[in-house]
Amino acid sequence: RWAEALRAGATHAAIADLKLMLLAIAFALAAVWALGNLYLVYRTIGSVHVPRRLGNLEIVEAVPRRYLVYGTVALGLVIAVLLSHAAGSWWSAFALLGSRADSSVRDPVLHRELAYYMFQLPWERTLQGYLATLSAVMLVVVVALYGLMGAIRVGRRQLEVADAARMHLGGLLTVFAVILAMGFRLDPAEYVAGLRGVPYDTVLLDVRLPVSHLLGGVALAVALASLAWIWIDRAALVVASWGALALLALGGTFVAPAFSAALRSPARVA
Numbered sequence: 001r002w003a004e005a006l007r008a009g010a011t012h013a014a015i016a017d018l019k020l021m022l023l024a025i026a027f028a029l030a031a032v033w034a035l036g037n038l039y040l041v042y043r044t045i046g047s048v049h050v051p052r053r054l055g056n057l058e059i060v061e062a063v064p065r066r067y068l069v070y071g072t073v074a075l076g077l078v079i080a081v082l083l084s085h086a087a088g089s090w091w092s093a094f095a096l097l098g099s100r101a102d103s104s105v106r107d108p109v110l111h112r113e114l115a116y117y118m119f120q121l122p123w124e125r126t127l128q129g130y131l132a133t134l135s136a137v138m139l140v141v142v143v144a145l146y147g148l149m150g151a152i153r154v155g156r157r158q159l160e161v162a163d164a165a166r167m168h169l170g171g172l173l174t175v176f177a178v179i180l181a182m183g184f185r186l187d188p189a190e191y192v193a194g195l196r197g198v199p200y201d202t203v204l205l206d207v208r209l210p211v212s213h214l215l216g217g218v219a220l221a222v223a224l225a226s227l228a229w230i231w232i233d234r235a236a237l238v239v240a241s242w243g244a245l246a247l248l249a250l251g252g253t254f255v256a257p258a259f260s261a262a263l264r265s266p267a268r269v270a
Contacts, residue, residue, distance in 0.1 A: 015091055018094065020088070022087045023084065025087070026083075026084035026087030026090075026130065027081070027084040029084075029134070030079065030083045033080075033134050034075075034076040034079040034080050034138060035073065035076035035080075037138045037141075038072045038075060038141075038145075039072065040168050041142060041145050041149075042068060042072045043164075044146075044165065079141065083133060087130075090123075093126045094123055094126075096118065096120075096123065097120065107192050109204075109205070110189060116189070117189065121193065124186055125190065128182050129183075132183060135176040136176060139169075139172045139173070142168065142169065146161075151164070152165055158235065160235075163233075166229065166233065167230050169229075170226050170229040170230035170238070171227075173223075173226035173242070174226040174227045177219050177223035177226055178219070178220070181216045181217075181223065184213075184215040184216035187208075188208075188209050188212050188213070206260070207257050211252035211253070215249055218244070218245055218248055221241070222241045222242060222244075225237055226238055226241070226242075
């Protein structure tokens with residue numbers, strides 16, 4: 001009624017339909033992703049036994065496979081709901097994609113049209129953030145499940161991973177690294193647009209932008225290392241590559257800019 005009183009009823013209804021569509025698409029994507037990964041874990045489960053007491057006797061009874069299927073589906077749907085419940089708030093970023101502005105003005109750093117920052121960048125970051133969340137959450141869940149099953153364990157002072165778990169985790173790590181590389185690729189545009197609250201100075205030009213490009217390349221290299229882990233049974237391959245990426249991301253994002261800014265600041269009077 002409020003929208004109709006302002007003669008915006010059609011617009012209000014269109015926004016509501018767009019929110020519902022984005023929510024449905026996000027839920028479907030999350031459900032397929034979660035159920036697919038949980039099914040791969042389910043396939044590696046031989047049988048589950050639970051102890052029961054019958055009088056003075058303790059017996060072990062196998063859990064029917066259908067109960068495991070029910071649990072897998074329920075867990076996947078719960079994860080999908082939790083990850084997609086906020087997708088309705090994406091409507092403004094998605095709606096901007098349909099906007100057009102004839103502008104030949106370009107920023108002086110990346111030389112992109114200003115229309116890109118207004119209409120395209122918000123949706124690209126929204127989509128990348130959602131994909132990163134999907135991959136990260138499922139990676140944590142799958143690692144936890146394999147750990148409970150004993151497919152991932154520490155023995156003889158090294159990480160031991162079963163073949164099926166290694167292939168699955170190698171694929172997940174590859175996807176996650178590629179999505180991180182996409183995020184690093186978007187960082188320079190967000191810096192230039194002022195979305196990170198970073199001042200336009202020599203630290204931005206000489207440190208932050210080159211570091212973002214470097215991290216994007218390193219993330220792709222880590223994706224290749226994770227993919228190679230599927231065939232090369234060397235846990236150190238992924239541990240070392242992901243550790244290096246984490247250290248570079250931490251140092252390049254926080255330490256290096258702060259150190260560079262301190263060097264460029266005026267000399268302090270003792």
